[in-house]
Amino acid sequence: MAEDTQEVNLYQKRIPIITRSVKGKFRNFKTAVLLLAYSIYFSLPWIPWHHLDAPSQAVLFDLPGRRFFIFGLEIFPQDIFWLSLLLFIAAAVLFFATSLVGRAFCGYFCFQTLWTDAFIWIEHWIQGERPARTRLAKQPWNGEKILKVGGTHALQLLLAFWTAFTFAAYFTYAPQFFVDFVTANAATVGYATVLILTLTTYVAAAHAREQICTYVCPYARFQGVMYEPETLAPNYNAKRGEGAAGRITAKPGLKTLEERHSKGHGDCIDCGFCVQVCPAGIDIRNGLQYQCISCGLCIDACDNIMDSMGYPRGLIRYDSEKNLAQDVPAKPHLEWFRLRTLGYGASIILMVGFLFYTIFTRTTFELSVQQVRQPLFVTLSNGDIRNRYQVRVTNKSGANQDYRVTVKGLPAADIDMGGMDVLHIDNGRSRMANVSVILSPTEAAKAPSFEFEVSPVNNPKEVESVTAHFHSNTENR
Numbered sequence: 001m002a003e004d005t006q007e008v009n010l011y012q013k014r015i016p017i018i019t020r021s022v023k024g025k026f027r028n029f030k031t032a033v034l035l036l037a038y039s040i041y042f043s044l045p046w047i048p049w050h051h052l053d054a055p056s057q058a059v060l061f062d063l064p065g066r067r068f069f070i071f072g073l074e075i076f077p078q079d080i081f082w083l084s085l086l087l088f089i090a091a092a093v094l095f096f097a098t099s100l101v102g103r104a105f106c107g108y109f110c111f112q113t114l115w116t117d118a119f120i121w122i123e124h125w126i127q128g129e130r131p132a133r134t135r136l137a138k139q140p141w142n143g144e145k146i147l148k149v150g151g152t153h154a155l156q157l158l159l160a161f162w163t164a165f166t167f168a169a170y171f172t173y174a175p176q177f178f179v180d181f182v183t184a185n186a187a188t189v190g191y192a193t194v195l196i197l198t199l200t201t202y203v204a205a206a207h208a209r210e211q212i213c214t215y216v217c218p219y220a221r222f223q224g225v226m227y228e229p230e231t232l233a234p235n236y237n238a239k240r241g242e243g244a245a246g247r248i249t250a251k252p253g254l255k256t257l258e259e260r261h262s263k264g265h266g267d268c269i270d271c272g273f274c275v276q277v278c279p280a281g282i283d284i285r286n287g288l289q290y291q292c293i294s295c296g297l298c299i300d301a302c303d304n305i306m307d308s309m310g311y312p313r314g315l316i317r318y319d320s321e322k323n324l325a326q327d328v329p330a331k332p333h334l335e336w337f338r339l340r341t342l343g344y345g346a347s348i349i350l351m352v353g354f355l356f357y358t359i360f361t362r363t364t365f366e367l368s369v370q371q372v373r374q375p376l377f378v379t380l381s382n383g384d385i386r387n388r389y390q391v392r393v394t395n396k397s398g399a400n401q402d403y404r405v406t407v408k409g410l411p412a413a414d415i416d417m418g419g420m421d422v423l424h425i426d427n428g429r430s431r432m433a434n435v436s437v438i439l440s441p442t443e444a445a446k447a448p449s450f451e452f453e454v455s456p457v458n459n460p461k462e463v464e465s466v467t468a469h470f471h472s473n474t475e476n477r
């Protein structure tokens with residue numbers, strides 16, 4: 001028997017989505033988040049903050065100096081552990097939020113959503129509401145179209161450029177970078193970064209838009225695993241909307257709920273407003289779909305229609321599958337007490353607590369000791385045995401410091417510090433002292449352990465110590 005074959009296109013050609021604007025609480029929340037995020041992102045590199053030996057910038061990722069400044073906090077490569085922990089916390093918060101309220105992160109906080117939203121706002125501002133934009137898209141090119149479409153893309157490119165420039169400004173002293181940039185004196189890497197980020201921001205937010213969420217972002221694909229029947233997500237109440245006889249427009253004789261219900265029709269008047277506002281271009285009435293970013297705009301749209309018709313709100317609302325499956329759904333509410341949410345919540349609390357603990361208890365300097373292993377030991381002409389150690393001290397105190405290096409547990413005569421028992425170290429820098437320990441064969445045979453101790457000269461009570469071991473061919477005999 002011949003097998004039926006069907007060719008399936010893995011990539012669907014994009015149909016541009018022209019969204020209608022909408023008013024409502026979710027729209028207001030999205031706008032508030034956008035304004036807050038933009039204020040923070042665009043202003044941070046310009047906030048002055050005094051640092052001892054770095055440009056006065058509150059948030060500065062000083063790559064040449066190998067340290068990050070976040071206001072008063074100076075982070076060194078040795079603190080990379082914090083970054084890893086932050087990533088784990090971010091992942092746990094994402095999973096926690098998804099299990100409670102679906103892809104709310106995508107709908108309100110993701111960069112792609114925020115920038116797409118701003119770019120759509122520019123379109124709306126220059127070209128008008130959805131019908132005007134649709135008309136403009138269909139009409140042949142003329143003066144009006146060139147002016148409006150050209151103006152839109154010019155403004156979008158400007159926003160993309162400023163986004164890219166701001167990103168680069170986090171890595172250098174922003175005011176100086178601005179002057180160097182406009183006077184063609186900035187480093188090539190600065191221009192390249194701004195150019196690449198301008199183009200990628202422009203393409204992602206002006207052209208690709210929901211395609212990034214649908215085809216590029218992996219989160220859309222694995223969100224299904226994190227959804228539970230109790231998860232709140234924008235849902236269409238199909239029982240209420242369709243009734244027994246299906247949805248129907250609000251024509252004469254079918255305008256009031258009594259009229260509609262008496263004929264078996266549901267409350268959805270099939271106006272399509274929920275579809276027109278959707279940035280993902282989907283119809284929520286077909287059920288929860290992986291393209292949905294949980295932005296809630298369809299809820300605002302439908303609530304507006306319900307208000308205008310005098311029907312109760314909530315035909316589309318944040319609700320759970322479990323609740324909507326009931327004969328009479330209850331008021332939607334967050335279900336915190338589930339194993340998954342409790343697990344995510346507990347792990348977030350633990351990780352955040354540990355992060356703050358390590359930040360507030362971090363020492364002002366770091367000590368590491370490495371034994372020179374090539375060779376592990378040397379037998380001198382008089383039979384004594386020498387081990388060598390590299391003692392590295394990193395100054396994280398925020399000021400230049402002198403550090404005293406001492407060895408405890410061995411007679412002073414056995415130690416050769418090479419004149420480096422006091423190390424002067426600039427803030428943020430490391431220095432290494434080469435220390436030799438020379439023992440007689442009898443002492444060496446005991447394979448002694450001893451302590452390297454380091455403390456700031458001006459604060460001898462702050463001590464870091466590391467245990468070291470002595471090796472020889474006589475040990476353990």
Ligand code: SF4
Nearest residue numbers: 278292293295296298
């Ligand atoms: S269906 Fe569309 S408008 Fe509604 S929440 Fe999902 S992405 Fe937003």
Ligand code: SF4
Nearest residue numbers: 268269271272274302
């Ligand atoms: S906005 Fe509400 S009433 Fe209009 S089509 Fe969507 S679900 Fe139906």
